[in-house]
Amino acid sequence: MSALRDQIKIIIFGTDTKAGKLFDVVLIVTIVLSIITVLLDSVVEYNQKYGHIFSVAEWTFTIMFTVEYLLRIFSIRRPLSYIFSFFGIIDFLAVLPTYLSLFMPGTEVFAVIRVLRVLRIFRVLKLVQFMGEADLLLKAMIASRRKIFIWLFFVMNIVIILGSIMYLVEGEEAGFDSIPRSIYWAIVTLTTVGYGDISPETNLGQAIAAVIMILGYSIIAVPTGIVTSEITFAAKNTNEQRCIVCGKEGLVADAKFCSSCGSKLTG
Numbered sequence: 001m002s003a004l005r006d007q008i009k010i011i012i013f014g015t016d017t018k019a020g021k022l023f024d025v026v027l028i029v030t031i032v033l034s035i036i037t038v039l040l041d042s043v044v045e046y047n048q049k050y051g052h053i054f055s056v057a058e059w060t061f062t063i064m065f066t067v068e069y070l071l072r073i074f075s076i077r078r079p080l081s082y083i084f085s086f087f088g089i090i091d092f093l094a095v096l097p098t099y100l101s102l103f104m105p106g107t108e109v110f111a112v113i114r115v116l117r118v119l120r121i122f123r124v125l126k127l128v129q130f131m132g133e134a135d136l137l138l139k140a141m142i143a144s145r146r147k148i149f150i151w152l153f154f155v156m157n158i159v160i161i162l163g164s165i166m167y168l169v170e171g172e173e174a175g176f177d178s179i180p181r182s183i184y185w186a187i188v189t190l191t192t193v194g195y196g197d198i199s200p201e202t203n204l205g206q207a208i209a210a211v212i213m214i215l216g217y218s219i220i221a222v223p224t225g226i227v228t229s230e231i232t233f234a235a236k237n238t239n240e241q242r243c244i245v246c247g248k249e250g251l252v253a254d255a256k257f258c259s260s261c262g263s264k265l266t267g
Contacts, residue, residue: 009075012068027068034061062098069095140230147226155219159186162212166205174201190216 011019034057040046041054069091073079082088141148163183170176175198176185185198189212200206 005075008071012072012075030061030064034058034065037061058098062095065091065095137227137231140227140233143233144226144230148223151222151226155190158215158219159183159190162186162190162208166200166208169208170200170202170205174198174205186212189213190219192216192220 010017011023037054037057041051041058047054072082072088072091076082083092160183163186164179166185167176167179167182170182176182181198188195189209192213200209
C-alpha cells in the first residue's frame with residue numbers, strides 16, 4: 001500500500017516520469033476544456049441549443065477532478081496539508097458548485113446555482129502549478145513585499161495630495177466636486193488610464209495634470225525594478241529543494257522529508 005501511494009504521488013505531484021508528464025498533459029487539456037465549457041454555457045443562445053451537452057461535459061469534468069482530488073489526498077502522508085493548501089482549496093472549489101446543484105433543485109434557486117457555477121472558473125488557477133516560472137515569480141514577489149508596500153504607501157500619499165490640490169484649483173464646475181472624486185481622478189491620471197469623465201479646465205489644472213502623467217510613467221517602473229531584482233536573486237538560489245506536494249520552498253538539499261507536510265522528497 002505504501003509503495004502504491006508513493007507511485008501515485010510521483011505521478012500526480014511530479015513531472016519526472018512519463019506517466020507524470022502524461023498526467024499533467026491530460027489534466028491541462030481537461031482544465032482548458034472545462035473552462036471553455038463554462039464560458040460557452042454562460043452564452044444564452046449556446047445554453048439553449050447545447051445545454052444538455054454542456055451538462056454532460058460538466059459532470060464528466062467534475063468526476064475527473066473529484067477522482068484527482070481524492071487521489072491527491074490518498075497519496076500523501078498528511079492529507080490536511082494538501083486539503084488546506086492553496087491548490088487544495090482551488091481543487092475543492094473546482095468541484096463544489098456542481099455537487100451543490102444537486103441539493104438545490106427548482107427554479108426558485110436557479111439564480112443562486114448560476115452564481116455558484118461561476119466558481120468553476122477557479123480551475124484556471126490549477127494551471128499555475130504547471131508553470132515552474134510561477135514559483136520563481138511568487139517567491140520574488142513575497143521577498144519584495146515590504147518594498148512594494150512602501151512604494152504603494154508613497155503612491156497613496158501622492159494621489160491624496162495631488163487630488164486635494166486639484167479640488168482646490170478646479171472646483172465643482174470642472175467636476176472636482178469632492179476630495180475623494182479628485183483623488184479618483186488623480187489615480188486614473190497617474191496610472192495613465194485616462195477615462196476622460198473628469199478633466200481639468202484651467203491652465204494651472206492642466207499643467208498639474210501634465211506633471212501627474214509624466215510622473216505616472218516613472219512610478220510604474222519602480223515596482224518592476226524591485227521585482228526584477230528579486231527574481232534575479234531568487235534564480236541564483238538553486239541549491240534548495242522544493243516539496244512537490246505542498247510547494248514549500250527553502251528545504252535543505254539533503255532533506256529526505258518535507259518539514260511542512262511530511263511528504264517524502266524526490267530529490
